[in-house]
Amino acid sequence: MKDDNFGEWYSEVVVNGEMIEYHDISGCYILRPWAMSIWEVMQTFFDAEIKKMKIKNCYFSLFVSSGVLQKEKDHIEGFAPEVAWMTKAGDSDLEMPIAIRPTSETVMYPYFSERIRELGDLPLRLNQWCNVVRWEFSNPTPFIRSREFLWQEGHTAFATKEEADTEVLDILELYRRIYEEFLAVPVIKGKKSEHEKFAGGLYTTTVEAFVSNTGRGVQGATSHCLGQNFAEMFQINFETEEGEESMVWQNSWAYTTRTIGVMIMVHGDDKGLVMPPKVASVQVIVIPVPYKDANSQGIFDACAATVKSLEEAGIRAEADYRDNYSPGWKYSQWELKGVLLRIEIGPKDLANNQVRAVQRDNSAKIDIPMADLTERVKEMLNNIQQNMFDVAKEKRDACIQVVHTWEQFVEALAQKKMILAPWCDEEKDVKARTKGDMGAAKSLCSPFQQPELPEGTKCFASGKPAKKWTYWGRRY
Numbered sequence: 472m473k474d475d476n477f478g479e480w481y482s483e484v485v486v487n488g489e490m491i492e493y494h495d496i497s498g499c500y501i502l503r504p505w506a507m508s509i510w511e512v513m514q515t516f517f518d519a520e521i522k523k524m525k526i527k528n529c530y531f532s533l534f535v536s537s538g539v540l541q542k543e544k545d546h547i548e549g550f551a552p553e554v555a556w557m558t559k560a561g562d563s564d565l566e567m568p569i570a571i572r573p574t575s576e577t578v579m580y581p582y583f584s585e586r587i588r589e590l591g592d593l594p595l596r597l598n599q600w601c602n603v604v605r606w607e608f609s610n611p612t613p614f615i616r617s618r619e620f621l622w623q624e625g626h627t628a629f630a631t632k633e634e635a636d637t638e639v640l641d642i643l644e645l646y647r648r649i650y651e652e653f654l655a656v657p658v659i660k661g662k663k664s665e666h667e668k669f670a671g672g673l674y675t676t677t678v679e680a681f682v683s684n685t686g687r688g689v690q691g692a693t694s695h696c697l698g699q700n701f702a703e704m705f706q707i708n709f710e711t712e713e714g715e716e717s718m719v720w721q722n723s724w725a726y727t728t729r730t731i732g733v734m735i736m737v738h739g740d741d742k743g744l745v746m747p748p749k750v751a752s753v754q755v756i757v758i759p760v761p762y763k764d765a766n767s768q769g770i771f772d773a774c775a776a777t778v779k780s781l782e783e784a785g786i787r788a789e790a791d792y793r794d795n796y797s798p799g800w801k802y803s804q805w806e807l808k809g810v811l812l813r814i815e816i817g818p819k820d821l822a823n824n825q826v827r828a829v830q831r832d833n834s835a836k837i838d839i840p841m842a843d844l845t846e847r848v849k850e851m852l853n854n855i856q857q858n859m860f861d862v863a864k865e866k867r868d869a870c871i872q873v874v875h876t877w878e879q880f881v882e883a884l885a886q887k888k889m890i891l892a893p894w895c896d897e898e899k900d901v902k903a904r905t906k907g908d909m910g911a912a913k914s915l916c917s918p919f920q921q922p923e924l925p926e927g928t929k930c931f932a933s934g935k936p937a938k939k940w941t942y943w944g945r946r947y
């Protein structure tokens with residue numbers, strides 16, 4: 472059950488909901504079609520949006536030469552243990568080990584350095600859809616923490632900081648839309664602390680989700696401004712109009728298949744997955760309910776006609792004709808897979824030229840005349856999508872606790888809250904003071920929407936003058 476053993480509930484739901492299959496290598500998973508179709512819906516949206524921004528897709532090598540990877544020791548020092556290395560081909564050792572990309576800065580930026588010479592070469596804005604490998608050792612969790620995952624990584628270069636700053640937020644808004652408009656998951660936009668940001672960058676912006684059952688924050692996606700750090704490392708310069716050499720300003724940004732795990736954790740229930748209609752590959756499942764000798768062919772024909780008219784209206788519908796399973800079994804199977812709307816057609820429905828629509832999220836049952844079907848279903852799907860978001864937002868907001876003192880902080884943490892506290896912007900001691908078997912509390916982000924911070928407000932942790940409101944909590 473989700474409330475009394477979240478970890479067990481999650482790993483059962485992702486498998487029984489037909490999203491994940493385990494692979495014999497720990498931390499690696501099979502993404503089955505039911506999960507892959509969610510990724511594709513988000514990819515279609517995001518790819519179209521970045522194309523509107525004149526960002527071009529490309530593909531760089533999976534392999535990183537060790538020379539270039541070591542180039543930026545400071546940025547990867549914390550990450551080095553996660554880098555996967557290829558050392559042999561066949562039974563012969565490689566001269567030099569080759570790294571498998573954990574991210575592609577070092578693969579792409581030598582090309583940036585070659586390609587960018589003058590102002591006319593800017594802005595250079597590339598994106599790639601690919602997999603990356605990070606050989607993590609902490610507890611692997613399907614979608615949330617795996618050793619290989621799919622993502623898109625955008626890498627852009629501009630002549631001015633202003634252009635980079637603007638793009639960081641444009642992309643962050645797309646990530647908010649992915650979560651709030653597609654996955655029906657509320658997120659908070661904010662800035663990572665100096666301690667939590669990407670060390671190789673200038674600043675990191677993030678959309679933070681929260682899993683109320685476990686009281687843990689999840690970094691949903693990140694959009695970094697890299698400043699000129701990588702331009703300096705990789706000599707990415709251009710000649711200005713005044714004929715001077717100037718370093719480019721860069722951004723990099725990504726969201727990953729972790730989005731799917733967050734959606735499952737936030738919406739799933741004890742009956743299984745709950746799929747927001749916007750990302751569900753089957754939005755409506757039509758189930759024939761034949762009855763003894765009643766005209767079952769007529770029922771099957773009505774199901775086929777129903778699927779056809781729904782599809783013609785742009786609704787993703789399927790019928791389940793399997794005759795070796797009972798309607799009741801099918802109801803629970805499709806609820807387990809998280810399909811939000813079921814249409815039953817039995818002899819009575821046939822006779823009255825209507826269907827019986829059953830909503831999964833609130834078990835509401837209504838009879839719909841065939842004539843009104845597509846309009847009513849479209850309306851129901853929109854209402855379900857909106858309702859899922861509203862319910863999730865209410866649940867998330869109920870987890871937010873404002874605190875002013877260390878005692879209140881520790882109490883809120885014990886109650887699995889997402890804590891909003893005034894902070895002096897010096898992180899190290901909070902982590903140390905909250906170490907425990909549940910993991911330490913860390914800063915999640917400083918929200919762009921800052922509440923009022925009256926003069927003289929003290930930091931909850933140090934008692935020093937607070938500089939900004941910051942969200943805290945345990946994290947995935």
Ligand SMILES: O=C1CCCN[C@@H]1CCCn1cnc2ccccc2c1=O
Pocket residue numbers: 546547550551553554573574575576605624625669693695723724725
């Ligand atoms: O987030 C993003 C967005 C997409 C492009 N990359 C940035 C920063 C990645 C940070 N990172 C994260 N794990 C790593 C693991 C091994 C080596 C290097 C890294 C590493 O640089």
